[in-house]
Amino acid sequence: MEKDKQPVNRKYTKRALLLIEIQNDYFYKGKMELEGSYEAAYKAKKVLEIFRKKRKPVVHIQHIAASKNDSHFISGTFGAQIFEDVVPIKGEKVFIKYHSNSFYGTGLLEYLEQNGIRHLTIAGMKDNMLVDSTVNTAKDLGFVVDLVSIS
Template sequence: MKRKYKKSALLLIEIQNDYFYKGKMEFKGSYEVAAKAKKTLDSFRKKRKSVIHIQHIALDKNASHFVLGTNGAEIYEDVAPIEGEIIIVKNTPNGFIETDLLEYLKTNQIENLTIVGMLNDMSNDPTVRTAKDLGFNVQLIEKALLV
């Protein structure tokens, strides 16, 4: 019996300017995470696999970071989306809550997720747990930051 091909996608979670030099939440190690994300992104692009950018936008215009319309909320240039890649905007730590992420994955018959994100305990963890609970095969690329 032949094994059915399973579609894969890369989720890049919150790799945004506020985590880098002169950002509102600059973290030591953010460039290391970005380099790992870029390497993974380049591999997915070369193989023409789906890439999904998860961008956090604060709902409160007085929030400490990721405020809509600010440079800090923009996706970091080394992993910025190109034509054909989608951006899912989220307002909570979990990339599935109140977003179109699940609908997009189902519509595109994606079963395997590779995830690279900035903060393991804040955004990667809830998104990874939900993805696994929903039945996706998940690979988390390590080196994300712990806060």
């Protein structure tokens, strides 16, 4: 086994929370309102509070539409903003993404590597599409992943 492909010991790895696309367009009067969005945000907020209390790294992934002709997450709009219950605070990293995978073109991998993070707790909206692609990539890259189902 290659050195960088060694199994990761969960107990001794640095862990971060990755919150994916918990943005206003998924909520009431948003351009892509999801059923259960408020319950999902509540669950994400509880996980976020645990990470903040333990002073663990938190990373927010914010999707911005690649084109102003897209239906939601248009740059500069209220709908594209991160939902108020999980809004980033000082010291929390925010990455903007334009594709479904949070690693693609964002600098996320470099950030995690630079900070020695090898264990991710991931929660986000639209598990079947957006979260899955990020979880699969994280596992392919050798991260230990805990998926928190919020939606």
